[in-house]
Amino acid sequence: MTGIEALNVHCGYAYATVPELFRGRGLDPGRVENLMMTRRSIGLPCEDPVTNAVNAALPIVAALSDEERASIEVLVTSTESGVDLSKSVASYVHEYLGLSRNCRFFEVKQACYGATGAIQLAAGYLASGISPGAKALVIATDVAVVDEHAEYSEPAAGHGAAAVLVGDEGTILEFDLGAFGNYSYETLDSARPEPTFDIADVDRSLFAYLDCFSNSVADYRSKVDGADFMTTFDHLVMHTPFAGLVKAGHRKLLREHGVRGPGEVAADFERRVAPSLVYPSVVGNLCSGSVYLALASLIDSAPLTEPVRVGLFSYGSGCSSEFFSGITGPAAKDKLATMGIGERLAKRVEIDFDQYLAALAVNKQCLVPVPDRDIDPAGYAPILDRVPDRKEQLLFTGVREYHRQYAWG
Template identity: 40%
Template sequence: MVMQVGIEAINAYLGAASLDVKVLAEHRGLDIDRFYNNLIVEEKSVALPFEDPISLAVNAAKPIVDQLTPAEKDSIEMVIFASECGLDLEKAMATDLHHYLGLQRNCRLFEVKQACYAATAGLQSAINFVRTKPQAKALVVGADLYRQLDVIRGVNDYQEPNMGVGSVAMLVSCNPEILMVDLDANGYYGFHSYDDLHPMPYRHIGGDADLSLLTYMDCCEGSIKHYLSQIEGADYGSTFDYLAFHTPFVGMVKGAHRSMMRKFTDIKADDKIKKDFDRRVGPATQYCKRVGNIMCSSLYLALVGLVDHGDFNKNSRVGLYSYGSCCASEFFSGVIMQTAQDKLAKMEIKNHLDSRYSLSFAEYESLFEHDKTFEFGKNNFTTDKGAIPGAWEGIQGGGRLVLDKVDENFHRHYIWV
């Protein structure tokens, strides 16, 4: 029997608060139609003072681990944490995640960074690991959050509605009940550029929007071309029932899809391309447009959206495009299993999104003062749980982890609520 490897379980945690972009447009004097039609955004998750990459990751991964039997849990032998919001130059956040999930100690733990590509680097490492050790499982978790420091500095206009908060956790094994990857079907493309940089936390200094958009497009074409050159008979227009893209905002995905259709297929007419977008890409955009860009987890939030909104009466092939600025990219594929939808339904992602506390504009702006305090290497502070009382009350009893304080030794203390 051919080895089956891929994603056994997947879950997303998308923060405790959100902002409707209509509220943002009204107060910023921006054109809401442009948000809806051009960027294609509806809401974004907003970071609260007690959220950080570790708490987000634990909250995404715990429901997956909680569903395992003790023996299955003990078979997790690798934990990979992907993020561009690292908290320490030495300690990997995978060690904190491993601790709060209560995993056994014969386990490889490390953190990966390559902008929004990092979780894909982690996923591919995990796939290769379980291929060599089929009885083991690996946990790959991406977690990133945006604090509004670029907004405060006034360097942000149409980026403000796009940047979100969230984490996606994936359990990788030889029992791929969600996504069975097509082994050795990978196209990659990367080169050096300076399209988006984080020289300091939460500041996208040096980012060049034009360069980043076009680099994304060049990489999309380059990685698909590489994939097609390796897989005999593969065709962009007909091989994939669905497509999921790294989604900084849905409008960008729409542009990329249209460009790739014109490049790789005979379909050139706008109305036909739109129809193909609605059918093959639309389901994967459903959650992304309600959360914003969650960086390295964005592609996997697209996958989660696809599983919840696609039609899987038969196993369906999906093409996945991952992009990370500066830049690395990969196009790969897999089969979404008929078991996927029922399995993911237990995670109740839509309910989770609906239950986020909806911020008023005054509440949203009041968080900026907290955002300013999140400097790299900061210690000796306790997080403000009551900054948005409604959001704090909303998560009580949900079994979620929140950051309580960072002591003078830089040890981070968390509590369950």
């Protein structure tokens, strides 16, 4: 059945602790707890949306036979902002993944929702049967360009990519085709008006996220006979800008479904939601890859001794959202374990606030279109070389006549 055949995330090589970022920015340490995060992935200047996408997808593609690789006939990248106003991130990713030239590729953008929109359209396309045996590779990829102006959002920003291979063997997540609910409208809750900074209206963003969660679930229930938020879904996986908001969203939905006691709410949260927050709490907001990082967290962290139904909520500022569902289970756990996501996250190298500031100063220029630019990965060898057992991966080396340059290293 149509679903997610393979899943992987790449969340960079470095991290800073959230208390260190609070200390460095002089933020109120009493609010660390609200984020429910301990670490945040930090990008190095030799990484960009292309390298993150390729490095997330490479283990998936490498595990395919030549015939399976050739059956990837759709490649979509999803970003908060591309690296060029016309040329897609996908065009570079297609080259460095060595995919077939008989593959269509393009890029989508709708803040943190984009990848889910692409995955849902791909699932419908594949399930239609017009191209039997075909697969679609959707990669959500981003870098963080926020600085102190983002205040408490800065320590929650993430870095990296999630690669999702959709096909007719949904080992990771078999979609409940036709079971979905949407809620979308125009609002300016956050945006990236320039390639060097994001803007955010915190109250409006929190409002839109919670509003969309309730209403997308309501739309799902209107389409799926007998669906019940409390009993239909064994687990919940949600877009996680920070876990405190996920907790509030869960509490809101439970209250709307008549569950009000704090003990009952907390127990349901621990059972159905908490396993999905293990990875987000040490990575940060992975933008449109966030919900798929949370799915990986659930599969790696929950027992999953039998098939279970998962409800997934995807939200992107602006705003568009979707609640959908699928089945995961022991086979997903076995397959995802081969990616070693938890081990790779643990191997990231800790950097301090001054090292973070030095990287951020260069990272803020990452998305700015310029004709020529040099990035020497050797300058980051002191960090890269400390990552235990690091395999050769794609690194960003600069720009020549607007053409981005990469090397394996």
